[in-house]
Amino acid sequence: MADVAQFLIIARQYEQAVEYADQMMKSVPEGMNECRAVYFKLHALFHGKMVRLSQGQLQEGVDLCMSANESLLANAMRTDMATLEIEQGRPAEAVRLLEEHYAEVQGYEYPALMQYFNVLLAKGYYRLGDLAKSRRYALATIASAVENEISEPLGQAYDLLYRIESQQGHATEALAYHEKYMAADKGYLTDVSAGALAYQAVKQQVQTKKNEVDTLNRQNQILQLQRELDHKAMETSRLYIALLLTVLVSAGFWLLRTKRSQLRFKRLATQDSLTHICSRQHFVDEAEQVLRQAARTTRSVSLVLMDLDHFKLVNDTHGHVIGDLVLKRAVAACQQHLRRNELFGRLGGEEFAILFPESTAAQAQERSERIRQAIAATPLWGETRHVVISASFGVACTDRSGYELRQLMIDADNALYRAKRDGRNRVIYGDDMDAAELEANALREAAPRERLADLPH
Numbered sequence: 289m290a291d292v293a294q295f296l297i298i299a300r301q302y303e304q305a306v307e308y309a310d311q312m313m314k315s316v317p318e319g320m321n322e323c324r325a326v327y328f329k330l331h332a333l334f335h336g337k338m339v340r341l342s343q344g345q346l347q348e349g350v351d352l353c354m355s356a357n358e359s360l361l362a363n364a365m366r367t368d369m370a371t372l373e374i375e376q377g378r379p380a381e382a383v384r385l386l387e388e389h390y391a392e393v394q395g396y397e398y399p400a401l402m403q404y405f406n407v408l409l410a411k412g413y414y415r416l417g418d419l420a421k422s423r424r425y426a427l428a429t430i431a432s433a434v435e436n437e438i439s440e441p442l443g444q445a446y447d448l449l450y451r452i453e454s455q456q457g458h459a460t461e462a463l464a465y466h467e468k469y470m471a472a473d474k475g476y477l478t479d480v481s482a483g484a485l486a487y488q489a490v491k492q493q494v495q496t497k498k499n500e501v502d503t504l505n506r507q508n509q510i511l512q513l514q515r516e517l518d519h520k521a522m523e524t525s526r527l528y529i530a531l532l533l534t535v536l537v538s539a540g541f542w543l544l545r546t547k548r549s550q551l552r553f554k555r556l557a558t559q560d561s562l563t564h565i566c567s568r569q570h571f572v573d574e575a576e577q578v579l580r581q582a583a584r585t586t587r588s589v590s591l592v593l594m595d596l597d598h599f600k601l602v603n604d605t606h607g608h609v610i611g612d613l614v615l616k617r618a619v620a621a622c623q624q625h626l627r628r629n630e631l632f633g634r635l636g637g638e639e640f641a642i643l644f645p646e647s648t649a650a651q652a653q654e655r656s657e658r659i660r661q662a663i664a665a666t667p668l669w670g671e672t673r674h675v676v677i678s679a680s681f682g683v684a685c686t687d688r689s690g691y692e693l694r695q696l697m698i699d700a701d702n703a704l705y706r707a708k709r710d711g712r713n714r715v716i717y718g719d720d721m722d723a724a725e726l727e728a729n730a731l732r733e734a735a736p737r738e739r740l741a742d743l744p745h
């Protein structure tokens with residue numbers, strides 16, 4: 289930072305130099321003296337003529353540097369103090385101050401500072417009218433200059449010598465010094481301009497770099513924004529996908545529910561709720577279909593009606609719960625003797641129907657007999673005693689009755705009626721009836737017959 293402040297002073301950019309000096313003051317390490325920063329600041333303020341500095345302020349700076357053992361910087365500040373004294377018309381004060389520290393400065397072997405001490409002493413003595421001393425220090429200024437190096441004190445020294453020689457009437461010497469003065473002054477001004485130009489070039493480079501950094505920052509911001517936008521777009525698509533999935537899942541769920549309801553309704557319509565075998569209507573529909581197909585191939589189909597015996601008594605004796613259980617057990621016993629393609633339905637109450645799709649009357653009789661035995665052998669205990677179960681069977685076959693379900697039902701019902709009348713717990717096939725049976729049957733058929741009620745005529 290000190291190097292930058294010094295460069296700025298050389299380039300005569302005093303305002304920036306003051307800013308750097310201020311920053312230097314803020315960053316002085318713990319326990320260190322601010323001398324260097326104060327020197328740059330006072331020097332920049334003084335030469336930039338930004339404020340009117342007082343001797344007191346400069347003296348404070350000198351004291352600070354002395355306490356930090358920075359006598360070179362203190363003496364550099366003394367040149368500013370001497371300049372101020374001369375400017376304010378106190379050349380004697382300036383001379384006293386410079387003479388007092390002259391030897392000390394000589395000891396540094398620092399030509400630049402020595403030049404300033406010499407030229408200021410030359411100026412001071414010139415103002416005091418001591419031309420001899422003024423000449424001596426002006427010549428010392430020239431002597432202390434580094435060879436081929438042009439400086440501000442060098443030009444001022446030649447100017448003084450020109451004036452002294454002029455006053456003393458030495459026109460030739462005066463002219464020679466004046467020429468040297470002009471050359472030195474021109475060279476110095478060129479140096480100053482070069483410094484200023486260098487500064488401007490550096491400033492320009494810094495500005496270019498700053499612009500590049502700004503551009504990169506802006507590009508970064510744009511990229512950042514782009515990334516945020518992409519992120520937002522991704523989030524939005526995710527939201528859409530989630531929404532779509534929700535809609536699809538809801539639709540799927542709704543379809544599933546609808547399907548399940550449909551299946552439930554279908555089951556309710558086609559299944560008997562207690563025994564889970566075919567409902568009456570479903571049995572009738574399926575049986576008619578089987579009969580239509582069988583009619584085309586003229587194969588034998590048998591229909592068996594089965595009715596539990598004295599079921600009212602079972603209910604009355606053991607209660608309806610046991611009655612229901614008896615119904616389920618009887619159904620289970622039947623199912624054990626039925627094949628997959630054989631239709632089994634509950635027509636109502638304790639009445640059931642079985643359709644054997646490929647069976648003669650004899651085969652149906654034989655199968656019914658096995659079922660009858662199975663039902664009779666079904667063990668069941670009521671709350672207090674054994675429940676006796678049996679069933680009566682009436683068999684009809686297409687060989688005799690034809691392929692109309694209604695007729696098959698009538699014939700099977702008649703056979704069942706006979707089975708009941710003949711003592712129950714038996715299987716009867718056919719309509720071989722005597723005169724009394726025919727009369728009883730006619731009377732029975734005259735009464736409304738529930739199991740035939742919804743069959744097509």
Ligand SMILES: Nc1nc2c(ncn2[C@@H]2O[C@H](COP(=O)(O)OP(=O)(O)OP(=O)(O)O)[C@@H](O)[C@H]2O)c(=O)[nH]1
Binds near residue numbers: 595599601610611
């Ligand atoms: N527990 C129960 N009883 C039923 C059900 N459906 C009908 N019943 C009863 O079954 C009985 C049928 O009695 P009936 O028609 O007189 O016949 P039955 O007593 O079996 O006499 P037969 O058929 O002549 O041997 C009635 O008491 C009905 O209340 C049912 O789902 N559960």
